């Protein structure tokens with residue numbers, strides 16, 4: 001039920017952080033992985049990491065905020081492997097600014113990278129999943145899909161939007177046997193949060209004190225949920241969100 005042998009997975013932003021943690025889970029379950037990101041050096045290292053787990057792994061360069069680049073990425077993968085069975089829309093970024101200080105260009109950059117990218121990747125992968133008769137799409141939201149933070153208005157909007165996109169795609173493609181779900185990670189130790197910790201020296205302890213599990217998450221904490229939402233065990237689960245946060249969002 002949890003076996004992914006013979007499946008092809010595309011993980012955007014899979015060259016580090018949460019994307020790599022999820023890719024490792026899929027790789028250990030037997031899937032072939034395409035790591036899709038901009039930084040070729042980081043992607044090459046991630047491919048080696050996944051190959052060391054015994055998986056087939058490849059890098060493909062993409063800017064997920066660019067429609068043409070996304071189209072070319074999907075064509076490249078399908079040319080090589082003929083199908084894409086699992087899509088993880090994980091690539092993301094943030095810019096920390098109060099709403100009144102956020103220029104439109106930065107708002108658009110965040111929305112394009114975090115939200116529009118997921119629509120583009122899903123739209124372009126869809127015909128291949130439909131043709132093969134099944135598919136799994138996993139969108140990576142955030143605690144900011146639920147909560148508001150004053151200095152992350154565009155990030156929060158993009159992550160809230162991802163939950164609604166998840167529901168729309170799930171409803172649209174349920175009859176094609178394509179399941180679409182979202183994962184909302186809590187506070188995970190990655191480059192993204194390391195930068196946040198540098199900018200706000202009190203952040204680390206505040207999160208620790210507010211997380212019932214008493215620790216920050218590691219990228220390995222995301223491996224299991226990726227396998228579950230990518231395998232047959234979740235075939236009747238679609239349009240939902242799975243929170244992976246050590247209890248952060250359950251605490252009042």
Ligand SMILES: NC(=O)c1ccc[n+]([C@@H]2O[C@H](COP(=O)([O-])OP(=O)(O)OC[C@H]3O[C@@H](n4cnc5c(N)ncnc54)[C@H](OP(=O)(O)O)[C@@H]3O)[C@@H](O)[C@H]2O)c1
Nearest residue numbers: 013017018037038039063064090091092142187188190192
């Ligand atoms: N860390 C957390 O606590 C946390 C919590 C909730 C949600 N998340 C979400 O989890 C996802 C991964 O974040 P992370 O924490 O693992 O941060 P990260 O290590 O900075 O990873 C971000 C990834 O996205 C890729 N990326 C960014 N812009 C891209 C673009 N335009 N085109 C292609 N790839 C792009 C980056 O690769 P390149 O730079 O090589 O392109 C990188 O692999 C994000 O969506 C983030 O919002 C993180």
